[in-house]
Structures are given as structure tokens and as C-alpha cells.
Amino acid sequence: MKTLRxxxxxxxxxxxxxxxxxxxxxxxxxAETKEETSYVKHHIQKIVGFFLxxxxxxxxxxxxxxxxxxxxxxxxxxxxxxxxxxxxxxxKHQISNFEYLLPDEFRLDEKLKSFCKQLDIxxxxxxxxxxxxxxxxxxxxxxxxKEMVMEYFYRDMRKKHGLLMNGQQPVGGQWNYDKSNRKKWxxxxxxxxxxxxxxxxxxxxxxxNKSEIKHFGRIEAKNFTWPTSRKEALDVLDFFCxxxxxxxxxxxxxxxxxxxxxxxxxxxxxxxxxxxxxxxxNNAVIKHYHQHQDQIDISxxxxxxxxxxxxxxxxxxxxxxxxxxxxSKNALNNNNKxxxxxxxxxxxxxCLSQSINASLDNAxxxxxxxxxxxxxxxxxxxxxPDEVDAWxxxxxxxxxxxxxxxNTRGMSQFADGGIVATKPYVSSGSYINKMSNYCKSCxxxxxxxxxxxxxxxxxxxxxxxxxxxxxFKNNPxxxxxxSLLKKMNKSTLENHISRSQKIINNPDNF
Numbered sequence: 001m002k003t004l005r006x007x008x009x010x011x012x013x014x015x016x017x018x019x020x021x022x023x024x025x026x027x028x029x030x031a032e033t034k035e036e037t038s039y040v041k042h043h044i045q046k047i048v049g050f051f052l053x054x055x056x057x058x059x060x061x062x063x064x065x066x067x068x069x070x071x072x073x074x075x076x077x078x079x080x081x082x083x084x085x086x087x088x089x090x091x092k093h094q095i096s097n098f099e100y101l102l103p104d105e106f107r108l109d110e111k112l113k114s115f116c117k118q119l120d121i122x123x124x125x126x127x128x129x130x131x132x133x134x135x136x137x138x139x140x141x142x143x144x145x146k147e148m149v150m151e152y153f154y155r156d157m158r159k160k161h162g163l164l165m166n167g168q169q170p171v172g173g174q175w176n177y178d179k180s181n182r183k184k185w186x187x188x189x190x191x192x193x194x195x196x197x198x199x200x201x202x203x204x205x206x207x208x209n210k211s212e213i214k215h216f217g218r219i220e221a222k223n224f225t226w227p228t229s230r231k232e233a234l235d236v237l238d239f240f241c242x243x244x245x246x247x248x249x250x251x252x253x254x255x256x257x258x259x260x261x262x263x264x265x266x267x268x269x270x271x272x273x274x275x276x277x278x279x280x281x282n283n284a285v286i287k288h289y290h291q292h293q294d295q296i297d298i299s300x301x302x303x304x305x306x307x308x309x310x311x312x313x314x315x316x317x318x319x320x321x322x323x324x325x326x327x328s329k330n331a332l333n334n335n336n337k338x339x340x341x342x343x344x345x346x347x348x349x350x351c352l353s354q355s356i357n358a359s360l361d362n363a364x365x366x367x368x369x370x371x372x373x374x375x376x377x378x379x380x381x382x383x384x385p386d387e388v389d390a391w392x393x394x395x396x397x398x399x400x401x402x403x404x405x406x407n408t409r410g411m412s413q414f415a416d417g418g419i420v421a422t423k424p425y426v427s428s429g430s431y432i433n434k435m436s437n438y439c440k441s442c443x444x445x446x447x448x449x450x451x452x453x454x455x456x457x458x459x460x461x462x463x464x465x466x467x468x469x470x471x472f473k474n475n476p477x478x479x480x481x482x483s484l485l486k487k488m489n490k491s492t493l494e495n496h497i498s499r500s501q502k503i504i505n506n507p508d509n510f
Contacts, residue, residue: 002093004029006086006100008108009036009050010400012057013274014230016101016129022065029089030058031071034080034213039107040394043217045363047208048201049226049397053273056229073211082108083115090121098123102135104316104402106323130274131313132161138317148318148419151176154310163282163305164298176306177249177299184435185254185262189247194261195239197232199224216343217360217395226269226363226397233270237281240265241288246296249303253368255351255436260358264366265304268398271312278308307367315406318420327405330385331417332424332471338378338387339507348510349456350442351432352377363397368435370396371425375412379426380460381504382467385415423477426464429455450495456503456510462493463500 003026005018032051051073058070069089071078079085090098098116102125103109116123127134141156142148155175158164164171185191202221227233240248244263251262270276282305289301319326341347345357355369365374370392378388385408392408393399410420429446433439439446439455448454465472465485472478485493503510 001025001096002027003097003099004086004089004093004095006030006098006112007057008101008103009054010104010273011101011128012053012230013128013130013277014057014060015277018101018126019061019064019066024067026067027089027093027095028058028061028066028068029070029086030054030068031078031082031085032073033071033078033082033085034073034211035082037213037215040390041214041216042394043360043363043397044205044208044215044219045217045224045226046394046397046399047213047215048204048219048224049228049269049363050273051204051208052199052201052224052228053275057275060230072207073213074207082111086115090119096121100125101128102126104128104400106319106327107401128274130277131316132157132278132309133313133317135317135320138314139321141317147422149422150310150314153314153317154306157309157313158305161279161309163309164286164302170302172298172302174302177302178306180297180299181249181252181303182435183250183254185251185256185259186437187256187258189251191259191262192243194225194266195227195236196223196225197227198222199228217363226266227275230275233267233275236265236267236270237276237284240267241285245285245288245300245304246292247300249297249300252303252366253435255354255366255369255373255432255438257350257354257437257441260362260365262366266364268364271308272398272400272403278312282308312403315410315420316402318406318410319402322416322419326409326416326419327389328386329409329416331415332382332413332468334379334382334384334413334415336381336383336504338383338391339381341508342374342391347508348443349377351429351436351438354438359395363395365396370407371412372427372431372435375408376426377457377460379413379424380457380464381507382464383413385409385413388413418475423475424472426461427457428461429457432457450492450499452499454499456499459496459499460503462488462496466493466497 005026005028007028007030037047058068061068079088098119098121100112103112141153200222201224205221227236244265248263254262267281271278285301285304289296342356345353345360347353351373355365355373359365389405389408393404406420409415411425414421414424433446444455445453446455449458465481472482
């Protein structure tokens with residue numbers, strides 16, 4: 001009686017209960033397939049990161065005496081399809097029971113449920129044992145409530161799991177220190193060089209290219225720096241606690257031409273591939289804070305915990321509550337194409353050039369670059385959210401659909417009509433100037449409101465509000481800006497609209 005257990009590429013949980021015991025009658029199966037690299041065009045570093053992490057995980061299982069079947073991308077037996085590979089192995093090894101871990105993508109969840117219905121052997125699934133919450137916890141929490149406000153969910157999670165709590169009260173006396181997390185970085189605090197591993201992945205890159213997998217982005221094949229094993233991920237966590245946490249909260253929204261990472265942890269890939277659990281990450285950060293309270297302010301730690309315990313779990317809950325309809329929402333009816341410069345970084349707008357080239361170089365950008373530069377421009381130019389989704393899902397190494405879709409289509413593009421965010425996250429150039437030094441070396445002038453030298457964000461912002469008046473007329477959080485729009489000089493508004501149309505019609509010339 002043999003059991004086949006499937007492990008997907010983002011299910012690399014070294015501490016899962018599956019692995020507590022070994023059995024010669026249990027076979028684990030993992031595979032690199034074209035099917036999973038082609039549903040969108042991916043960054044080369046993302047493909048390398050997942051393949052290498054999967055190989056390291058399979059090696060770990062074998063070292064611990066588990067039986068593993070692993071198909072590399074160019075293995076002859078690899079049929080490049082999840083169902084075909086599984087069917088072949090079930091037949092070849094006379095499998096009598098099939099098991100899998102609950103996928104975090106709706107697409108794969110449906111695919112595996114359908115596959116199991118067609119089997120003539122027993123099958124079942126098990127939790128990944130990774131998240132704080134179950135799929136439907138958000139639905140239960142907000143049942144009967146008019147709005148799904150993340151802050152209330154976050155506070156409940158703090159109480160439930162006893163993180164940064166003194167009894168029923170938050171450590172420091174406040175639940176949220178977001179207002180302390182908005183400082184501009186200008187070199188006043190030195191940023192330590194981030195943790196690097198310098199792995200040579202040239203052979204893997206050659207395998208990917210020979211397999212004719214389409215990809216984009218840049219890679220230093222002899223110097224791959226992302227953590228791709230649990231040991232490396234734990235090293236990154238330790239580095240973050242010791243060297244970055246003391247200033248993380250202060251500058252988590254800051255942007256600068258000299259520092260793409262600033263004090264961000266670079267743990268998102270390790271978390272989203274499940275090499276690390278959110279609970280152990282939060283516990284490590286909080287433990288380090290308690291041991292070094294003379295050096296680390298509570299605002300630094302709370303800002304981090306809020307992202308991992310609050311935002312991450314909240315977004316996953318929204319995903320499972322709203323899918324599959326969520327993936328096609330386009331509440332603002334935006335249908336323009338994504339500019340070509342998102343794939344090349346070639347634009348005269350410094351903030352976009354900086355953020356896109358950082359993304360192409362590192363398969364990473366932090367949340368403000370993603371939201372208030374890249375997402376902001378896409379929304380202001382009324383880009384089709386399908387195109388925005390595909391780019392974000394492909395370019396970032398930490399992008400798994402459950403977290404990418406809700407952040408992009410929801411928070412960034414407001415395509416869900418307000419399920420995730422209560423207002424669209426749009427701004428003129430002034431916000432970017434406030435949080436960065438990008439504007440100082442830009443071709444355009446952020447303080448110029450009109451004319452060819454004006455920052456394009458300044459025109460696009462007012463044009464967007466003008467175009468979407470009907471959609472925002474009943475949104476109380478937009479009242480002030482809509483009131484300013486109505487009071488604007490008619491000639492000024494016409495100039496904003498006219499230049500915006502030039503930008504929208506030909507964005508790659510700007």
C-alpha cells in the first residue's frame with residue numbers, strides 16, 4: 001500500500017508534520033514544469049529562486065531518509081504537466097493513496113480537486129501548517145460587518161496570538177505606530193550591506209534557457225544572492241534582527257537612489273515559499289526586541305509585525321473569500337495597455353526608472369515602490385488591471401497569486417471597488433518627493449504643475465480624479481480632493497487633461 005504525496009514549489013515547509021516519520025511506503029513528489037513557469041512571463045531570478053529552493057528542499061528530505069521523486073525541468077520523464085506527471089507516477093509505482101497539501105492558489109486548488117475526482121484510488125489533502133489563519137477565518141471574522149477593516153482584524157490577531165501584548169493591552173500603549181513609519185532617508189543612518197550568499201547558478205540558468213522557458217529581468221548567474229534553503233533563510237532573519245530592525249519602522253516607506261533595500265528584511269521570498277513560518281519570524285523579531293529595548297523602539301517592531309501578522313494574513317483571507325470573481329474585477333473600467341518601459345526601465349521619469357530597474361535587477365522592490373510609484377502610475381494612466389497583475393506576478397520573486405492579486409488588483413489598482421482599500425492609492429509627484437530623493441535627479445520638475453517640464457504625475461493625478469468623478473462621488477475619503485477638483489481653474493484643469501492624454505496615448509515617450 002503505497003502513498004504518493006505531492007509538494008508544490010511554494011510548500012517548502014521543513015517543519016511540516018508529514019516529515020516527522022519516515023516510511024518506505026511513502027513517496028514525495030516534486031517537479032519543475034513549464035506549465036508552472038508559463039502562465040505568466042516570470043523574472044529569471046524568480047524561476048531560479050524557486051527551482052533552487054525546491055532542489056535544496058528535496059535534498060533535505062532525501063538526507064532525512066524520505067523517498068523522493070524529483071523532476072528537474074529537463075528530465076526525460078518530466079511531462080511538464082502536473083496531472084500527467086502524477087498519473088504516470090501513480091501507475092508506475094502502483095500508488096494506492098494520493099495526498100497533497102492545500103494549495104494557496106485558487107487555480108491549483110481547483111486543478112487538484114478535479115484531478116482527485118478522476119482517480120480510482122483514495123485521496124485526501126492536508127493543511128500546509130504555515131499560516132496563522134485558515135482560509136475562511138476572515139469571512140467568519142467580518143461576518144455581519146459593513147466594512148472589512150484590516151486594523152480590527154490585526155488587533156484581534158495580536159490578542160489571539162499574544163504578540164506584543166501586556167495582557168489585553170498592546171505593548172507601548174498603542175496598537176499601531178504607522179505615523180512613526182514615514183521618515184525620509186537621506187543617509188542620516190548608515191544602511192548595512194544586506195546579507196549575500198553569492199551562489200553560482202549558471203548551470204541552472206542554462207537548463208532554463210535550453211528548456212526554452214520565456215523569462216525577463218536580469219541576473220548575475222555567478223552571484224545569486226537570494227536565500228534558497230532554510231539555513232540561509234534563518235541567516236537572513238538573524239541578520240535582519242541584528243542589523244536592520246533598529247531602523248526598519250522609521251524608514252519602511254522611504255525611497256532613495258543609493259539604497260534599493262534600505263532596512264527591509266528581504267524575508268518575503270522565504271516566507272511565501274514557506275521555508276520560514278510567519279510565527280517563527282515574528283517570535284524571533286519580538287524576542288530580539290525584548291533583549292535590546294534600549295536600542296530598538298517599539299515602533300520599529302510593531303511596523304514589521306503588522307505586515308506579517310496583520311496585512312499578510314488579511315490579504316490571504318480576502319483572496320479566499322472573494323475568488324474566483326476577484327481575479328476579473330475592474331471596478332474603474334480601466335483598459336489601457338501597460339507601458340513598454342515596465343519591461344525595460346527606459347523612461348525619463350526618475351522614480352519609475354529607479355523602481356523598475358531595481359525590480360529588473362533584483363526581482364524585488366519594497367511596498368512603497370510597488371504601491372506609490374509603479375502602481376500609482378499604472379492606475380493614473382488607467383491601465384487594464386489584467387496587465388498590471390501579470391507584470392507584478394511575473395517580476396517579483398515573492399509574488400504568489402494569493403498575495404500579489406489582492407495587493408495589486410485591490411490595494412494598488414482599486415479594481416475591486418473598495419474591498420481591500422477604502423480609497424485609491426494615488427498621488428501627484430509631491431508624495432514621491434516627500435518620501436524619496438528621486439525628484440532631485442529627474443528630467444521633470446516636481447514643483448511644476450503645468451507645461452512640458454512638469455512632473456507627469458501632477459497632470460495625471462487631476463486628470464484621473466476628473467475622469468473618475470462618478471466612481472468617487474459617494475466615497476467620503478475622496479470628498480476633499482473632489483472638492484478641490486471642482487474649485488480648480490477651468491484652464492488649469494484643461495491643461496492637466498490635455499497633457500495627460502498625451503502621456504496616456506504615448507507613455508514610452510515620457
